[in-house]
Amino acid sequence: MNFFTDLADFFLPRLCASCKTKLVADENVVCYHCLKKIQRVDSSRIAIQYLRKFQETAIISDFYALYLFEKEKEVQRIIHQLKYNHRFHIGKFLGENLGRAISEVIQPWQIDMIIPVPLHHLKKADRGYNQSFYITKGLNNILHIPVNQRIIKRKRFTQSQTNLDMKEREQNIKNAFALRRDSKIKGKNILLVDDVVTTGATVRECGRLLLDKGANKIYVAAVAIAD
Template identity: 35%
Template structure:
């Protein structure tokens, strides 16, 4: 039956657009092997810390892939973000979560918190592109997934459409906390899709750090 369905409604790889075989899901085997994984969490690479150096303190930081314009990672994230292919977020969350649960620094994560969207933008899009990603990581780490503590209070245009200078200077008071005691004395894993200048994550960390004795680590789908 599955083969018959694929005959009339063929599945394609969301990274390269080639047809998937019956035993492939979402991404073809070739792309899985060729995607530019970073292995930051295995190699103790400080690339994420270096982006935020002098601006925000984090315990650990990692990204699953390196982002290249017009590359397969861009295709995956754009499919997730703009076409609503949320199963891409599930796949990437399972992938990274499965790796992080084997790394000591991530085994004591208490909560996974996504970078939030403004309610108006969330209503328009219908979903936060990092929700499934974060949920699957939380499941792998046996942690809580919490999306009602960190909130976005300013509805800004997409960061990808702005020049770097604007991104570095427009993040004052973009985010706020609700029920701050919820995250006190917790190790939080803050998740997002891409880290570029780090301005958005810096703003989130600044707000989360207002909670007493809170430690913060970072995990993203990609680093540009």
């Protein structure tokens, strides 16, 4: 690509976030081989997922996801690197990809503000950062819509959602969040951003709070969706 990238790669090889092979100069974060294997989510799958996860409660006006989340596959490995290994540039990379894919879809949504779904403060203290915030930074690079990560905070420790079914997740997440008192969200269309949407319980709960406090419409964008 250019001399400096080549030189940097020689001394400090960049590795694929999924398979760990050395990236060549024009590859970024994920090698072409892995990138080819990642499944994009098409609009009919998004429509089905919306029906399944969001339609009944009518909190989320519309939603978009970029990749299909499959266990033990590329997307899971890449997001794991972002979540647990401080690979912040992966968040930016994923957010920029998401931003390019969503840029036309969200035209009619008229988004005023992007909010990353927050981590619980204990989890954040433990890990030191919220991976979704880095995704929203990448999104902002493409969409130029302001990001605000201060509006929603988690107030109660929620246990890991991994082994819970839909009902249990709903209970687990209930009242886990609060809005900061000075949040200026009245009449605003807000895009909530998460790395992976599984049941949608977390974004629904955040959305409910924002609507209660006067937000106009809530939309959701995720890097990946799990069935």
